[in-house]
Amino acid sequence: MKFYTVEIEARRRLGAYTLLSYRWPGDGIEAGRFVMARAAGYPVTLDPFLARPFSFYDFEGGVASLLFEVRGRGTALLDRARETIEVTAPLGKGFEIDASTGRAALLGGGIGVAPLKILGRELASRGIDHDVFLGFLDAKTAAVADDFPGASVATMDGSAGTRGTVLDAAPDLLGYPAVYACGPNAMLAAVKGAAGQDGLRQLSVEERMGCGNGSCNGCVVPVDGGYVRSCVEGPVFRAEVLAW
């Protein structure tokens, strides 16, 4: 997989998360697609050996941004990178947007809010009205919701917004012709159940990834009759395709 060294344009904290932007002269950035990123690669370092997958948070004026939560070694090093990082070209299949479907509901859980910013921008540019519902553990992680004006927020501990899950902050999803969601699998399964089978229902999964290009089978998700790789057949799937 080819990696490009890109200069960091800006970095700031968005609540508990880091927003890091870089100039991307190429094309291919769309809501729901992702990039494999690392602070540096060989011959500077082999630590960590594998790059990590991140959704595009936004793309405007040739500047791409990633929103991430520091979880382990890979994200800690990205958080500390000051001048450059290494990224692949945009990967995977993003969200389908169909202007004929009507009003959309966007649901994000935790760092699963990441692809909803650019998705909201793309929906707005196509004239599609949408409502945003965000769920977090607590007020600290919920602070990123300030970047989503008008969003309804839920926290598990009740320290911000409605107490409960993202579904507790959302009205009946059956009334939405289009539903888009990103977050942990348990949340996506709950959204799938609540959204019903009519209309456009799409879920972006966050399976751990090794290669990001379809060659390691490390990112499979169950579908009827077997498994598919979420890095190439996803990470966005029609809800009815996923066997959970």
Ligand SMILES: Cc1cc2nc3c(=O)[nH]c(=O)nc-3n(C[C@H](O)[C@H](O)[C@H](O)COP(=O)(O)OP(=O)(O)OC[C@H]3O[C@@H](n4cnc5c(N)ncnc54)[C@H](O)[C@@H]3O)c2cc1C
């Ligand atoms: C398509 C896709 C898009 C993603 N987009 C984003 C994003 O926009 N922002 C963001 O912060 N993260 C995103 N992730 C998750 C991100 O890739 C992981 O948080 C990252 O790889 C962790 O690397 P690390 O080296 O810091 O942690 P590691 O040292 O690899 O792991 C630290 C801890 O985090 C857990 N962990 C690692 N990866 C995942 C995962 N995918 N799901 C659940 N737990 C995990 C591990 O089990 C371990 O407990 C995305 C994942 C996928 C597949």
Ligand code: FES
């Ligand atoms: S991450 Fe290797 S096949 Fe998907």
